[in-house]
């Protein structure tokens with residue numbers, strides 16, 4: 001952290017010819033303890049403090065006198081790029097509470113108070129706790145409990161020891177992608193000393209580790225085979241997320257005894273290919289989505305992901321609810337993939353897409369010669385196809401009452417008769433159902449069997465609409481852009497700030513699906529490296545025009561810009577229910593800058 005990240009910016013300056021009354025008024029208005037004094041060229045020549053005011057009063061001066069004889073020419077100065085450690089050292093040595101931050105021409109850039117330093121310290125402590133937690137998550141067997149703040153140092157030493165006995169290379173970066181922790185194995189793997197690596201941007205030290213991507217998307221990736229430093233390695237990456245914010249990432253590189261593992265991996269891949277072939281032959285869709293592919297930094301959604309992963313281990317029926325496009329299908333596949341049934345088929349039926357008269361044979365199959373035009377030899381239904389695996393009943397709210405009764409019977413008896421057959425078939429199938437309708441309401445008006453509802457609703461996961469987790473928008477954008485670049489052979493690097501703003505504040509009635517479609521359209525139209533407003537569909541472009549009353553006052557660009565800033569900050573504060581740290585993060589500006597703007601626009 002540098003001085004530039006901690007100081008209070010844009011403080012007013014006094015001139016020696018200003019009166020004492022002016023000096024006192026500016027101090028009071030800005031709630032500051034001291035103000036820089038500058039000469040005609042704007043260069044720092046001293047500091048005017050509250051003590052100077054008291055001295056003047058004691059001397060019984062007239063407030064119309066100038067501050068020339070009262071300000072202090074001995075002023076503690078700090079340069080803007082001074083590192084935190086040096087500032088801390090100097091702050092301990094001086095009794096002065098305020099320093100002036102200057103550039104190399106002695107022009108004033110801001111002031112630095114001990115309060116600023118305490119706030120910066122809090123920030124550092126928060127980050128340290130996050131890093132400790134991340135490394136704990138990355139250790140398969142280590143148990144580290146962070147208790148009290150005073151134990152942190154001891155823990156840090158323990159942590160380094162634990163990291164150093166691991167034979168994998170472990171590296172931790174902060175939200176800026178700078179290395180904050182690295183173990184001995186990693187240093188020896190890269191042939192560098194810890195002191196030459198720490199605090200450097202990750203890509204300067206380790207090519208190809210892709211932790212920057214983890215910081216952008218929040219996606220964990222496990223056991224990917226990659227070549228790093230010319231060696232084949234197994235790499236795992238994990239984001240460090242705290243209160244919906246990605247604050248860092250951990251990378252683990254296994255680089256020893258890889259050849260043996262590679263052999264096993266290749267044999268497994270071959271078996272997987274064969275299995276896939278058989279699965280396709282029996283007509284089921286091979287599920288390949290895992291929880292790792294579900295992008296979210298929202299704490300409630302992350303909790304849902306964890307709970308669904310736990311529920312996957314059992315056999316109970318699961319009901320997924322939530323608006324269209326929130327990821328119910330994705331969750332269903334991930335649950336199957338995380339369950340002991342993952343080797344079995346994952347069969348999906350969209351209950352809204354199959355005509356009612358065909359649903360029964362679609363579900364239960366039919367016997368040879370069951371009806372005119374039926375396939376010779378009969379046909380297996382989805383229940384039989386899903387035997388040993390998972391049957392995903394999408395849009396269950398659209399199923400007819402007649403079929404609902406039949407489904408309930410299968411769920412209770414675990415057996416059914418194909419259409420036109422008297423022979424009963426036993427099946428072992430786990431049911432996951434999904435709907436964007438309120439089944440309980442439907443049950444109340446007799447459109448859905450309430451006994452089926454309770455039978456399905458053993459475990460319920462209600463997915464959150466994208467509008468209520470807007471912090472997920474940008475990580476999703478990064479993941480989708482990566483995929484779309486691949487599909488369309490493009491090299492879009494990201495989205496402009498203006499587009500970020502629009503995407504952030506849009507209400508997303510179509511949820512993640514709508515976001516994905518918007519990006520697909522934009523990638524098709526984009527000409528530059530970044531997606532711009534004009535690449536967005538018209539209905540989103542319209543939202544960028546902020547209502548302003550300035551037309552009456554003439555077309556003043558500065559006023560219009562200020563209004564846009566003010567409105568955007570207002571929206572961010574409403575969105576975050578007044579949480580200023582959250583709002584600052586959302587807007588991509590520092591907290592002190594946000595406070596400054598709030599005061600300037602009178603938004604308190």
Ligand SMILES: Nc1ncnc2c1ncn2[C@@H]1O[C@H](COP(=O)(O)OP(=O)(O)OP(=O)(O)O)[C@@H](O)[C@H]1O
Pocket residue numbers: 293294295296322323324325326327328329330331394434435436476512513516
């Ligand atoms: N958290 C997520 N991370 C990555 N992709 C997502 C996420 N949520 C949804 N998607 C993607 O968005 C699209 C819509 O998701 P999905 O089909 O699972 O939604 P749904 O809730 O089942 O919708 P519907 O009710 O209309 O069937 C899919 O392309 C899916 O891969």
